[in-house]
Amino acid sequence: MPADTPIVAQKEPYPIEVEAGKSYFWCACGRSSKQPFCDGSHKETSFTPVKYTAEVSKTVWFCGCKASAKAPLCDGTHKTL
Numbered sequence: 001m002p003a004d005t006p007i008v009a010q011k012e013p014y015p016i017e018v019e020a021g022k023s024y025f026w027c028a029c030g031r032s033s034k035q036p037f038c039d040g041s042h043k044e045t046s047f048t049p050v051k052y053t054a055e056v057s058k059t060v061w062f063c064g065c066k067a068s069a070k071a072p073l074c075d076g077t078h079k080t081l
């Protein structure tokens with residue numbers, strides 16, 4: 001896989017319970033083994049993780065396909081892949 005192409009980790013979002021005030025680093029490259037979050041595997045790629053800071057505690061749907069236009073959140077694009 002070219003280093004400038006994201007890998008589809010899965011064709012659906014990851015529901016995650018986020019905590020108010022906490023920051024999360026979403027994996028943009030798709031190579032992390034700790035999906036949907038970054039584990040440093042993007043090193044050899046052109047990608048960097050996307051920071052998400054939770055304003056309230058709730059369930060958030062993080063994009064698993066890495067093609068969302070509203071990354072790090074799912075926008076439904078995975079249905080077209």
Ligand code: FES
Pocket residue numbers: 026027028029030031032037038039040041042043047048049050
């Ligand atoms: Fe994918 Fe860090 S491992 S962005």
Ligand code: FES
Pocket residue numbers: 010011012013014062063064065066067068069073074075076077078079
């Ligand atoms: Fe990527 Fe839904 S999982 S847009």
